[in-house]
Amino acid sequence: MITADDMNWDTPGAFGGKVADITPNIDRLASEGMRFLRAHVTVAVCQPSRSVWMTGRYPHRNGAEGFQPIRPDVPTLQERLHAAGYLNGIMGKTEHLAPREKFCWDSFVTAAELGQGRDPQLYYHHAKAFFQKAKAEGKPFFLMANSHDPHRPFAGSAQELKAFKKHLDFTRQIKPEEAVVPGFLPDIPDVRKEVAEYLTSAHRCDQTVGQLLRALRESGFDSNTIVMFLSDNGMAFPFAKTNCYLNSTRTPWIVRWPGVVKPKSVDQDHFISGIDFTPTVLDALGLPPLPDVDGKSFVSLLKGGSDPGRDRVITVFHETSARQRYEMRCIQNRRYGYIFNAWSDGKRVFRNESQSGLTFNAMKAAAESDKAIAERVRMFLYRTPEEFYDFESDPDALDNLIAQPSLRKEIEHLRRELLAWMQAKGDPLEPIFRKHLS
Known part of the structure; x- marks a missing residue:
């Protein structure tokens, strides 16, 4: 290996x-x-x-x-x-x-x-x-x-x-x-x-x-x-x-x-x-x-x-090497991906090791004059509770489609699939996700 x-x-x-x-x-x-x-x-x-x-x-x-x-x-x-x-x-x-x-x-x-x-x-x-x-x-x-x-x-x-x-x-x-x-x-x-x-x-x-x-x-x-x-x-x-x-x-x-x-x-x-x-x-x-x-x-x-x-995969995230908890779950199939960010409340800021180098500092500096980069920085730091992407056409997850009415059926399907997985595997996040969905 x-x-x-x-x-x-x-x-x-x-x-x-x-x-x-x-x-x-x-x-x-x-x-x-x-x-x-x-x-x-x-x-x-x-x-x-x-x-x-x-x-x-x-x-x-x-x-x-x-x-x-x-x-x-x-x-x-x-x-x-x-x-x-x-x-x-x-x-x-x-x-x-x-x-x-x-x-x-x-x-x-x-x-x-x-x-x-x-x-x-x-x-x-x-x-x-x-x-x-x-x-x-x-x-x-x-x-x-x-x-x-x-x-x-x-x-x-x-x-x-x-x-x-x-x-x-x-x-x-x-x-x-x-x-x-x-x-x-x-x-x-x-x-x-x-x-x-x-x-x-x-x-x-x-x-x-x-x-x-x-x-x-x-x-x-x-x-x-x-x-x-x-x-x-x-x-x-x-x-x-x-x-x-x-x-x-x-x-x-x-x-x-x-x-x-x-x-x-x-x-x-x-x-x-x-x-x-x-x-x-x-x-x-x-x-x-x-x-x-x-x-x-x-x-x-x-x-x-x-x-x-x-025909699908479940991925998870719990905490960084600095022991900071940022609970996330994702379910994706051959086309779509749904992400639940349990930590995202509009106030808490995401921190990880990638922010220590040239890239994120350059993004923050560029954000002062570039609205598109400013929105990417904001998204990275705060997220939203839910994200939904067409990974077939948007593998880089640039366009969050969670509010797209025409995709409601696909979004609801992956929400249900993720909830069922949480129940089957005893995921401690299940009650929080269920409350969010309700």
């Missing part, structure tokens, strides 16, 4: 990224397996997202709604693999799966041992050692290799210099004129500059992916190892990470399974999400499923089949 940290779904070239050769290794991996174009994480922030992956449960059912450990009674993928004789390893983001004893790590490599989680060669070195250990002990293995790119601080940025007291190495610097600014952000100079820094980090992440795959290949495990790549959430910019927009949770999920998954496969119809990771891995390995999970295996899709039940 190879993960990117805060990589937007459409950054890799294989998923539509427009910067030439930004992710050649990820693109090659995609050509050797299956790309999922409707893949989502369940919650768009680091530790909760990763805790969902390893338990198959929504955050309110595993205990890690924010940056907390999962509950002791919640079983994990690693416990099941350990019991089956697997060697478990983790590289980077080690503190984001807790408590440590629930994950049965046989190999534990911290970010400090990996050049702040941003040195591709160190990932190669430690991955090679892990694979050699598995070979020497004659054990099957699970390796979770987590890049810290392209998480803030970005490569070459002032934030990086402040955080690490130096600029970390990179081999290709994306220039502002090369960058493509996402549609949910205004294309103004400092935004373009920071997007370029993000893309420089994304390229370094791709190099880490390449070095990890090189270590796997050189160790002789290339042909009998399932490889999955995905990001834990969207990019750390306004209207992406730590929210419930399409660009918050959509993820570039790739699966390479030699002899099973047809190369160059693309699934553009089925929704898969973070809760499905553990059920899928255990199904693929022929191991017993964990009890009481919320997700389900998508092995049938990997084998070329279909699943008519995968």
